[in-house]
Amino acid sequence: MIVNCKNTLLISYQANILPNGKSIPFNFINLCIMNIQIITIGDELLIGQVVDTNSAWMAERLNESGFRVERIVSIGDSPEAIIEALDDAASRVKIILITGGLGPTRDDLTRDTLCKYFNTNLILNSEVEAGLESFFASRGKPLTDTNRNQAYVPEKCVPIMNLLGTAPGMWFEENGKIFVSMPGVPFEMKGMMEQFVLPKLTEKYQLPPVFHFTVTTVGIGESFLADKLSEFESSLPGYVRMAYLPGPGMVRLRLSCYDSSKEKEDAIRKLGKTMEELAGKYFFGEGDLTPQEMVGNWLTKTNSTLSIAESCTGGYLSHLITSVPGSSVYYIGSSISYANEVKTQFLGVNPEVIASKGAVSEEVAIAMAKGVRDRLKSTWALATTGVAGPGGGTPEKPVGTVWIGVAGPGGVTARKYHFGKDRVRNIQMSALFAFNMLRNEMFVSEKS
Amino acid sequence: MIVNCKNTLLISYQANILPNGKSIPFNFINLCIMNIQIITIGDELLIGQVVDTNSAWMAERLNESGFRVERIVSIGDSPEAIIEALDDAASRVKIILITGGLGPTRDDLTRDTLCKYFNTNLILNSEVEAGLESFFASRGKPLTDTNRNQAYVPEKCVPIMNLLGTAPGMWFEENGKIFVSMPGVPFEMKGMMEQFVLPKLTEKYQLPPVFHFTVTTVGIGESFLADKLSEFESSLPGYVRMAYLPGPGMVRLRLSCYDSSKEKEDAIRKLGKTMEELAGKYFFGEGDLTPQEMVGNWLTKTNSTLSIAESCTGGYLSHLITSVPGSSVYYIGSSISYANEVKTQFLGVNPEVIASKGAVSEEVAIAMAKGVRDRLKSTWALATTGVAGPGGGTPEKPVGTVWIGVAGPGGVTARKYHFGKDRVRNIQMSALFAFNMLRNEMFVSEKS
Numbered sequence: 059m060i061v062n063c064k065n066t067l068l069i070s071y072q073a074n075i076l077p078n079g080k081s082i083p084f085n086f087i088n089l090c091i092m093n094i095q096i097i098t099i100g101d102e103l104l105i106g107q108v109v110d111t112n113s114a115w116m117a118e119r120l121n122e123s124g125f126r127v128e129r130i131v132s133i134g135d136s137p138e139a140i141i142e143a144l145d146d147a148a149s150r151v152k153i154i155l156i157t158g159g160l161g162p163t164r165d166d167l168t169r170d171t172l173c174k175y176f177n178t179n180l181i182l183n184s185e186v187e188a189g190l191e192s193f194f195a196s197r198g199k200p201l202t203d204t205n206r207n208q209a210y211v212p213e214k215c216v217p218i219m220n221l222l223g224t225a226p227g228m229w230f231e232e233n234g235k236i237f238v239s240m241p242g243v244p245f246e247m248k249g250m251m252e253q254f255v256l257p258k259l260t261e262k263y264q265l266p267p268v269f270h271f272t273v274t275t276v277g278i279g280e281s282f283l284a285d286k287l288s289e290f291e292s293s294l295p296g297y298v299r300m301a302y303l304p305g306p307g308m309v310r311l312r313l314s315c316y317d318s319s320k321e322k323e324d325a326i327r328k329l330g331k332t333m334e335e336l337a338g339k340y341f342f343g344e345g346d347l348t349p350q351e352m353v354g355n356w357l358t359k360t361n362s363t364l365s366i367a368e369s370c371t372g373g374y375l376s377h378l379i380t381s382v383p384g385s386s387v388y389y390i391g392s393s394i395s396y397a398n399e400v401k402t403q404f405l406g407v408n409p410e411v412i413a414s415k416g417a418v419s420e421e422v423a424i425a426m427a428k429g430v431r432d433r434l435k436s437t438w439a440l441a442t443t444g445v446a447g448p449g450g451g452t453p454e455k456p457v458g459t460v461w462i463g464v465a466g467p468g469g470v471t472a473r474k475y476h477f478g479k480d481r482v483r484n485i486q487m488s489a490l491f492a493f494n495m496l497r498n499e500m501f502v503s504e505k506s
Numbered sequence: 507m508i509v510n511c512k513n514t515l516l517i518s519y520q521a522n523i524l525p526n527g528k529s530i531p532f533n534f535i536n537l538c539i540m541n542i543q544i545i546t547i548g549d550e551l552l553i554g555q556v557v558d559t560n561s562a563w564m565a566e567r568l569n570e571s572g573f574r575v576e577r578i579v580s581i582g583d584s585p586e587a588i589i590e591a592l593d594d595a596a597s598r599v600k601i602i603l604i605t606g607g608l609g610p611t612r613d614d615l616t617r618d619t620l621c622k623y624f625n626t627n628l629i630l631n632s633e634v635e636a637g638l639e640s641f642f643a644s645r646g647k648p649l650t651d652t653n654r655n656q657a658y659v660p661e662k663c664v665p666i667m668n669l670l671g672t673a674p675g676m677w678f679e680e681n682g683k684i685f686v687s688m689p690g691v692p693f694e695m696k697g698m699m700e701q702f703v704l705p706k707l708t709e710k711y712q713l714p715p716v717f718h719f720t721v722t723t724v725g726i727g728e729s730f731l732a733d734k735l736s737e738f739e740s741s742l743p744g745y746v747r748m749a750y751l752p753g754p755g756m757v758r759l760r761l762s763c764y765d766s767s768k769e770k771e772d773a774i775r776k777l778g779k780t781m782e783e784l785a786g787k788y789f790f791g792e793g794d795l796t797p798q799e800m801v802g803n804w805l806t807k808t809n810s811t812l813s814i815a816e817s818c819t820g821g822y823l824s825h826l827i828t829s830v831p832g833s834s835v836y837y838i839g840s841s842i843s844y845a846n847e848v849k850t851q852f853l854g855v856n857p858e859v860i861a862s863k864g865a866v867s868e869e870v871a872i873a874m875a876k877g878v879r880d881r882l883k884s885t886w887a888l889a890t891t892g893v894a895g896p897g898g899g900t901p902e903k904p905v906g907t908v909w910i911g912v913a914g915p916g917g918v919t920a921r922k923y924h925f926g927k928d929r930v931r932n933i934q935m936s937a938l939f940a941f942n943m944l945r946n947e948m949f950v951s952e953k954s
Contacts, residue, residue: 102749104574107562115554161729280610301583301613302613310555373824373840373842396828396838397838397839
């Protein structure tokens with residue numbers, strides 16, 4: 059049943075009974091929300107040369123403001139496909155956000171196709187032209203004809219200034235529908251969304267707030283977790299939806315409410331705490347944060363610092379830690395050693411130990427963690443040494459064997475893991491389980 | 507005009523004349539190809555909690571085999587949305603690949619919805635059950651009822667064994683259409699695609715080969731490059747399509763042919779070489795490789811090694827280098843120094859130079875590059891020191907100021923860059939321009 063209410067769609071779902079007699083526990087009732095469709099345009103998406111990261115970013119920001127993305131469609135740089143996608147989207151939702159195909163080159167067809175779709179013409183916009191002139195002047199470059207052409211925008215649209223690039227965005231309104239076209243370059247799209255599109259959409263629609271509560275677990279499979287939480291899940295009130303979001307080595311649990319209130323939020327927070335208790339030793343952290351953001355919070359709260367000695371993770375662990383703004387407060391530095399000599403040169407690992415025990419060993423993981431902690435004078439230190447693959451495995455130490463070491467105020471410890479055959483996954487899993495070991499050690503030291 | 511030919515769609519595009527009188531240079535003639543639609547299922551995609559990386563990976567692999575992804579659609583875990591998307595896809599293409607919603611938990615609705623869609627029942631598949639038993643046995647875990655339930659598959663499908671996880675895939679054929687449902691976990695989906703889906707699709711359809719020739723440029727904007735290549739682009743034969751793929755700091759140029767032959771490939775390779783010459787000093791590398799793969803090739807070919815001293819890039823540069831399988835042949839190690847003391851401890855940078863010139867300075871970039879090269883005894887060394895932001899900027903050294911140093915057999919040099927205000931972009935751009943500086947130095951030393 060779909061009923062139009064003021065500016066929103068009121069959708070009520072019923073439990074769906076399938077032919078096999080099982081019911082689909084779709085427990086939304088009276089979901090009052092403004093639906094949005096995202097269309098991303100570009101042949102590069104369809105041949106896999108570029109991963110569409112724009113949609114997830116947009117969806118997350120829209121969601122925070124109470125909008126719901128009901129569908130994401132990626133199509134190629136073809137006028138026919140663009141027009142068909144616009145027609146289809148307009149038949150479903152009131153707001154259509156489009157990215158891509160706005161560049162100055164000939165394979166960029168979105169602007170001209172939008173002209174055709176809205177039956178309008180391109181006109182020179184002096185504000186956009188002035189913006190382009192100052193954009194290039196500030197970079198000491200001339201405004202070429204190719205770029206001046208970008209100052210031509212469809213007569214029917216409100217142009218959106220691009221402060222971070224050259225292609226203006228376009229805001230069309232027709233037959234009660236909003237169409238917004240933005241560049242595909244993530245950086246430029248984000249600027250327009252934050253400076254113009256999100257504020258304008260939020261001003262136009264007053265929506266019921268959306269509330270999510272997320273808990274991250276590490277080291278337990280989705281099905282085992284589901285068994286642990288089965289009773290809890292069955293007892294959830296109708297306005298709460300629960301989802302399992304599995305990733306390499308982790309499962310995030312999300313409770314969502316799409317028509318939230320202070321009371322419901324409080325109730326969901328309490329339910330979230332119960333969920334954390336049920337997850338027990340697999341509970342890693344609370345909130346929609348990345349593991350590295352959680353690590354940053356633990357270190358900041360305990361006023362402690364971190365150094366890292368990486369081998370098989372090759373810089374990924376340090377990159378995760380330093381991808382968090384403000385990480386310079388708690389992160390000191392790292393050594394990355396592919397060659398064994400680096401472990402000796404930077405960390406003082408005894409070459410005889412490497413020779414006798416092998417670089418992938420408990421002894422070396424411990425010596426690395428201790429070495430980097432002592433030399434860089436940090437509260438905590440993490441170390442990884444393993445066989446990421448695809449080469450380098452032996453019968454005793456096959457690809458996927460990883461030793462992770464943690465050194466801290468209470469001493470140093472190391473643990474062996476077997477992650478499997480995939481290089482990328484081994485690197486990701488090693489980083490996650492290093493964070494998880496750090497968490498365990500921090501708790502133990504807090505308790506002691 | 508769309509004409510059906512044996513197992514393929516023959517599409518001929520005409521130049522599209524828009525209302526503004528401009529033509530759309532869509533220069534495909536007689537494109538003979540098998541179209542595929544990808545449907546990715548999961549609420550996590552629509553709230554932006556997960557980026558859909560599956561589609562790009564699948565598209566790339568399909569493309570290599572001559573299939574063309576015509577559209578990617580992401581929808582939520584809702585039976586209505588799934589059924590509608592299946593209907594819509596089946597009206598467009600003959601092959602529909604689906605990922606997501608196959609987990610063992612209640613929010614996973616794809617299997618039951620496929621049962622409903624194909625009007626069939628779930629039956630216990632003993633082969634899948636045996637696979638599940640051995641999967642859990644090998645991990646020393648019991649097969650729970652929740653997981654045993656995954657051995658029930660729709661009667662009408664051919665189940666696809668999942669060697670890397672628990673949810674089986676499903677291959678349906680109905681009314682001349684193929685529907686393949688796979689798990690959303692990238693690792694498991696990739697296993698099924700490689701072991702079963704791609705071989706079976708390739709066996710079923712004999713398709714004209716697709717050929718792409720890609721060139722990467724660094725340090726020139728899309729529009730300036732387009733001006734340089736305007737004449738070249740106009741002169742391309744009708745069977746070649748040219749695309750500009752801009753990324754942070756780089757533009758990739760791609761020539762594509764969707765009905766290739768030995769003669770056409772040779773012709774396109776020649777055109778590619780012309781394109782490289784026209785790009786001049788901005789040419790970075792050839793082939794559909796990442797910059798770090800290209801760096802790996804340069805080092806391997808010249809039998810040289812690399813060490814890295816990172817500050818503002820925080821491990822990202824080393825992570826890129828070590829993300830390439832086999833990088834242990836040429837990569838020695840790195841120091842990452844957020845705290846100034848690490849620059850002294852690991853690299854011997856004079857603390858007085860840091861105090862007098864500042865950590866973000868030509869002198870420190872040079873000392874870092876020299877220090878890491880001397881200590882780790884590599885042929886080449888890269889160093890980065892800068893203000894990634896958002897904090898740490900000053901009027902003299904605003905956020906985005908980065909010094910990059912390169913040390914090699916011919917000496918050491920450093921260059922200052924201004925990348926802007928965005929932390930992630932500053933880190934990415936610093937890494938790319940470090941690779942670009944390495945490339946310039948390697949060429950100079952080769953020539954001298």
